[in-house]
Amino acid sequence: MIYLDNNATTPLDPAVAEKMSQFIKEHFGNPSSLYPIGRKVKEIITEAREVIAKSIGALRTEIIFTSSGTEADNFAIRGTLDALPEKNEIITSAIEHPAIMNTAAYLEKKGVKVTYVPVDEYGTVDLDYLKKAITPQTAIISIMQANNELGTIQPIEKISKIAKERGVLVHTDAVQAFGKMDVNVNKLGVDLLSLSAHKIYGPKGVGALYIRKGTDIWPFIYGGHQEREMRAGTENTVGIAGFAEAVRVMTERKDKDKKRIAKLAEQLKKGIEEKIPQVKFNGHETNRMIGTLNFSFYGLEAEAILLALATKEIYVSTGSACSEGAEEVSHVLEAIGLRPEVARSSIRMSLGRFNTEEDAKTVLEVLPEIVNRLREISALDIDED
Numbered sequence: 001m002i003y004l005d006n007n008a009t010t011p012l013d014p015a016v017a018e019k020m021s022q023f024i025k026e027h028f029g030n031p032s033s034l035y036p037i038g039r040k041v042k043e044i045i046t047e048a049r050e051v052i053a054k055s056i057g058a059l060r061t062e063i064i065f066t067s068s069g070t071e072a073d074n075f076a077i078r079g080t081l082d083a084l085p086e087k088n089e090i091i092t093s094a095i096e097h098p099a100i101m102n103t104a105a106y107l108e109k110k111g112v113k114v115t116y117v118p119v120d121e122y123g124t125v126d127l128d129y130l131k132k133a134i135t136p137q138t139a140i141i142s143i144m145q146a147n148n149e150l151g152t153i154q155p156i157e158k159i160s161k162i163a164k165e166r167g168v169l170v171h172t173d174a175v176q177a178f179g180k181m182d183v184n185v186n187k188l189g190v191d192l193l194s195l196s197a198h199k200i201y202g203p204k205g206v207g208a209l210y211i212r213k214g215t216d217i218w219p220f221i222y223g224g225h226q227e228r229e230m231r232a233g234t235e236n237t238v239g240i241a242g243f244a245e246a247v248r249v250m251t252e253r254k255d256k257d258k259k260r261i262a263k264l265a266e267q268l269k270k271g272i273e274e275k276i277p278q279v280k281f282n283g284h285e286t287n288r289m290i291g292t293l294n295f296s297f298y299g300l301e302a303e304a305i306l307l308a309l310a311t312k313e314i315y316v317s318t319g320s321a322c323s324e325g326a327e328e329v330s331h332v333l334e335a336i337g338l339r340p341e342v343a344r345s346s347i348r349m350s351l352g353r354f355n356t357e358e359d360a361k362t363v364l365e366v367l368p369e370i371v372n373r374l375r376e377i378s379a380l381d382i383d384e385d
């Protein structure tokens with residue numbers, strides 16, 4: 001199998017799997033219990049919080065564990081709006097993940113004004129537009145650090161500076177950026193930041209929200225005393241233990257992984273551009289997180305390519321996994337100005353820790369053949385921009 005969908009999810013790192021299976025066998029205690037088996041689990045959670053906080057330059061007390069990146073995104077926006085009842089506007093971008101897009105749509109129904117900042121052809125947000133959109137009613141700006149479909153990196157430091165001058169909070173969804181580039185809350189200057197374990201070779205169903213000390217925010221789930229009463233519910237203890245181990249491995253391998261994945265992705269990109277005619281690379285050439293490649297194959301339906309590759313056990317995606325089947329055209333590709341038929345011909349390949357040179361070589365043998373064959377039988381016109 002050649003897995004090229006690491007932006008959708010990553011395989012569990014063996015060290016993480018080992019840590020989790022050990023944990024689940026040894027620790028069943030409730031971290032809220034005062035006797036030793038509970039206290040031990042509490043201690044493990046505290047250590048996990050420390051590891052995760054340190055990896056993004058935060059304090060331990062600034063990390064709240066959640067059930068996912070999606071929950072962290074919901075919490076950041078809804079929690080801060082709850083705490084600022086005198087404000088009823090938010091700003092986000094046109095290319096956010098559905099976790100933000102659908103939260104914004106829900107808030108619009110409740111009477112909140114949402115501004116969706118447009119992006120240029122590479123997927124970079126328009127800072128002038130953003131600046132002009134801020135009003136005294138703006139509670140929070142939420143812009144992702146890097147985009148899941150294109151990999152394009154956003155100028156978060158600049159956005160934070162603009163927001164700070166106007167007294168507006170900044171949230172960034174760093175779910176994709178984490179592990180692929182530097183994520184540091186102080187360099188970024190953000191007040192809130194979302195993370196998810198399953199994009200960094202950790203378990204699914206656990207994430208975290210960074211909340212800068214002093215940020216006015218209301219709890220997201222009401223109940224017991226867990227997570228400083230901000231997010232009640234008995235903790236996903238094994239998930240949290242796995243999350244911290246994934247961060248530990250990531251920190252240890254960071255530079256080595258980044259260099260190798262970047263090199264592999266560039267090999268693959270160059271090979272595709274050389275071997276396949278009439279392709280369009282989507283996203284920024286340089287200002288892009290490592291490992292993400294998005295190509296349009298003129299005249300084809302992406303789904304046909306995906307299925308043909310799948311018969312060879314090569315797994316890629318057509319747009320973000322969460323929107324698979326849910327929408328015809330990716331809102332991200334639409335926002336960068338692709339015509340619907342070009343957007344529908346787009347494939348995302350996202351490389352990760354376990355991909356090899358052999359994988360890239362195989363894809364470069366198989367993909368051109370598939371594209372050629374499909375083009376021969378395709379009824380669609382090849383209509384380049």
Ligand SMILES: Cc1ncc(COP(=O)(O)O)c(C=O)c1O
Binds near residue numbers: 068146196198206
């Ligand atoms: C940018 C971004 N934000 C949020 C999420 C959602 O994270 P989770 O799957 O942990 O809910 C994803 C996952 O695809 C993502 O890519």
